Amino acid sequence: METALKEKIHTRKLNLADRLRDELMHIAQSSAEIWALTEKLDSVLRSSLKRIPACKMLFAVECHGIQISSNILANGDINTLARGQNLSDRPYMLNNNPNELFSLSPVYISRTDRKPSITAMHKVFDANGVRLGCIAADFNIDDLPEENIELFKSYYWRQIKGDPAIRKNLFQQKRVDSPMDRQLDQVNDIINNLICKRGIFHAKLHYSSSRATLWLHENPYEYRLHVLDEIIDPDVCLAYPSRPYPKEARVAEQDVIKVFKRFKELRNADDTIYLRSGSINIMNAMAGLNFSCDGSHYMPVDEFLNKSDSFWFGY
Numbered sequence: 530m531e532t533a534l535k536e537k538i539h540t541r542k543l544n545l546a547d548r549l550r551d552e553l554m555h556i557a558q559s560s561a562e563i564w565a566l567t568e569k570l571d572s573v574l575r576s577s578l579k580r581i582p583a584c585k586m587l588f589a590v591e592c593h594g595i596q597i598s599s600n601i602l603a604n605g606d607i608n609t610l611a612r613g614q615n616l617s618d619r620p621y622m623l624n625n626n627p628n629e630l631f632s633l634s635p636v637y638i639s640r641t642d643r644k645p646s647i648t649a650m651h652k653v654f655d656a657n658g659v660r661l662g663c664i665a666a667d668f669n670i671d672d673l674p675e676e677n678i679e680l681f682k683s684y685y686w687r688q689i690k691g692d693p694a695i696r697k698n699l700f701q702q703k704r705v706d707s708p709m710d711r712q713l714d715q716v717n718d719i720i721n722n723l724i725c726k727r728g729i730f731h732a733k734l735h736y737s738s739s740r741a742t743l744w745l746h747e748n749p750y751e752y753r754l755h756v757l758d759e760i761i762d763p764d765v766c767l768a769y770p771s772r773p774y775p776k777e778a779r780v781a782e783q784d785v786i787k788v789f790k791r792f793k794e795l796r797n798a799d800d801t802i803y804l805r806s807g808s809i810n811i812m813n814a815m816a817g818l819n820f821s822c823d824g825s826h827y828m829p830v831d832e833f834l835n836k837s838d839s840f841w842f843g844y
């Protein structure tokens with residue numbers, strides 16, 4: 530997992546832990562004296578649940594993973610059948626650090642409702658400091674309070690390996706010219722116009738299957754699919770509104786055609802290792818490439834344009 534993504538997840542967990550730690554500590558302290566009195570323990574948990582926003586279930590579990598309380602549900606129901614079940618294999622138990630008073634599990638898929646969930650746990654000790662178990666609070670992550678989150682960015686080179694079966698048979702295949710290959714200059718000129726003058730911010734050319742997928746700035750939720758006959762016909766430009774090149778684009782307008790010309794070079798440079806598809810997004814300045822070995826690269830456009838043939842083919 531990339532660093533920016535890890536940091537974003539870590540920050541959200543820290544914020545959630547800060548909101549839950551003190552409240553679970555109070556519940557753990559209130560539960561210690563009645564730990565062996567199941568009905569009273571259920572009563573304490575039920576009265577405590579309303580103080581934990583978005584909590585879907587509260588319960589108590591002893592040190593070896595055996596649940597000793599009922600499941601106390603957010604709607605007020607109490608499921609006594611949950612008493613005695615072995616939870617030792619659940620994600621929140623497997624990741625419960627014995628040296629920490631409070632812990633927050635990884636996100637996992639709940640067995641009961643199949644939703645992404647997370648569990649907070651706080652240890653319970655008796656008057657002599659002997660650990661009795663934990664108080665656990667379950668949450669559906671969709672129900673957690675909203676935060677003002679800045680989306681993480683991944684504006685750097687990433688290489689991703691594809692299907693090993695394709696790589697295994699790589700040298701048994703040879704590139705066959707597609708209909709798009711035979712008219713690639715025309716395709717590049719039209720795609721360049723659509724991006725620079727007609728509001729397309731993301732375009733992907735599928736060279737082997739002779740098609741293009743386009744995303745329009747004014748309607749980014751729906752992509753447009755064009756087969757070769759459509760994408761080589763300049764009339765297609767009339768299907769898109771005339772728009773100035775967006776000021777917020779992170780790719781210089783003159784570099785767009787350079788990207789597609791470089792795609793053409795990588796498509797034709799070798800009959801064994803060749804480009805199958807290439808994309809550009811002018812808003813995040815990323816180029817995407819998928820090769821015949823099924824390996825993929827994602828990198829900033831300026832870095833892509835500066836890469837030599839030796840980077841791609843080792844010569």
